[in-house]
Amino acid sequence: MINDYPGVSGRRTIEPPPPEELSPRLNTTPHAPKDADQAERPTRRERARAATIEEIKQTALQLMREHGTTDLRFSDIAREMGMTAPALYRYFSDRDELLTELIVDAYDDLGTTVADAREKLPRDDLSGRFLAVSQAYREWAKREPQQFALIFGLPVPGYVAPEEGPTTEAARRAMWQLKSLFSEAAASGQLRRPLIQDVDDAVAACVMFDEDAGDPSLRPLPEDTFQACMHSWATLHGFVSLETYGHFDFVPPEARDALFTSAVRLAATAAGFPWPTDGALS
Amino acid sequence: MINDYPGVSGRRTIEPPPPEELSPRLNTTPHAPKDADQAERPTRRERARAATIEEIKQTALQLMREHGTTDLRFSDIAREMGMTAPALYRYFSDRDELLTELIVDAYDDLGTTVADAREKLPRDDLSGRFLAVSQAYREWAKREPQQFALIFGLPVPGYVAPEEGPTTEAARRAMWQLKSLFSEAAASGQLRRPLIQDVDDAVAACVMFDEDAGDPSLRPLPEDTFQACMHSWATLHGFVSLETYGHFDFVPPEARDALFTSAVRLAATAAGFPWPTDGALS
């Protein structure tokens, strides 16, 4: 009779939890079936957990889309999922952790979207790939303005990014897509010298640091090409950013499309990419 | 005994306010000294009120700077000012109204900062002015990243922009600075044809709409120049935006400076601005 129900001790409630360390909470994969065989298939429970996490993230995104902000309320997410808010803390220790994961996901999504677009075209179609990458970037931003804002806006109000955390790395992974476009182009030999060839020593030194090592197609870019790559990124991002945030609203949509194409063409041309003179691309 | 608890009738406190219309609250300038003489000097009270409003805004900005977000709490502002939070509602009907004013102020600040920089150089120094405007834009963003985010980020979480409200207009005013740079250049006759001269009909039509009428130096730009102006804005904004939000952190500061200058030079050159060949500007 001393103990007649699960949990702790007989009803006499609150006995401050003994030194047992606080919570083995998050990100633990406790209780793996046996112990050996690291690469074991995930437990049934683990799969359920992963599915729930995914559902939470999708619900969060859906709510952000609906409300048009990067704000999100645990209570809303929970209600949408038919749960109560505190339950979410089983999966994310707080709002920031969820946000961080969403940001990482956004980078990945952008990265793969752009990569897919790039790889749909033959490797030697430099201008085609340039345009495809740019358009994929733009379309993604138009399709998912909130995710775009997550990545490229100031941190959400209360949010503080984990120092040197996963977001930084995710960012580089996404950027890599653009850089590899230039790497391939440079390697192909079809690339002319860019319009601006003067490169400051500091910028040149910067190229050296930039070792994503390993990948063969990714040896250091020529200095002026690296610079041109950054220019292109700025132009591309600037256009997309202004458009996404509504600062081009005074320009009618078709004109925006044309303007975008011409901006991309300018960036590519200035970077030394060949551009077909017939109207094939614009 | 039928009713003996507060809120309804017992205690008979609350007597729902008689039809007196709700609140003559904000933005009223009630009780002007006499009535005639519209252009009267502001009342002592009016001045005090204006000063308080200004102090609130400055405090808000300061807090945003300190916390590094665009978030702001009425309670913090009030505490900082040695007041209680509800007092602020005498001056702003809610958080959004304060935010809106801050956004408008930010546009104005950016606009005048850029304008000042532009006018420091002689009218015929086209490339100098181009660089000065660009640098002013960049420096402002670096100096006031939160205000930059207010203008160019997605609306702050809970915030919904007033439809077609004051912010839209303020945005145009700031943009005007860049456009007039191109107008003057076009008028001066020193401007070469831009690098990209193909202009889609939709874009061309767009130029026509763009009548800031009145100002003589602002007659419609040549179509391709208008297009180049938009390109320049995109490049400038893209660079500044990426840098401000930390996406260039992997580039050391001096390299960033050089990269910026070269990007501006690219934009200017592509737009047809003359650029000195000696190292004067870069």
Next chain:
DNA sequence: AAGAATAGTTATGCTCCGTAACGCTCGTGA
């Protein structure tokens, strides 16, 4: 000096974040 408009206060309600305590339900292992 009286009286109204203004500027502040405290008190209160609501919503949301996050934690604490508790219970239900499975899957595992004796």
Next chain:
DNA sequence: TCACGAGCGTTACGGAGCATAACTATTCTT
């Protein structure tokens, strides 16, 4: 097969912020 414990969910609660209501103090006008 059955007990136990991990994991997942719940209700209850405390704290912070927005916003309003009701009240008080001050200040300007007449």
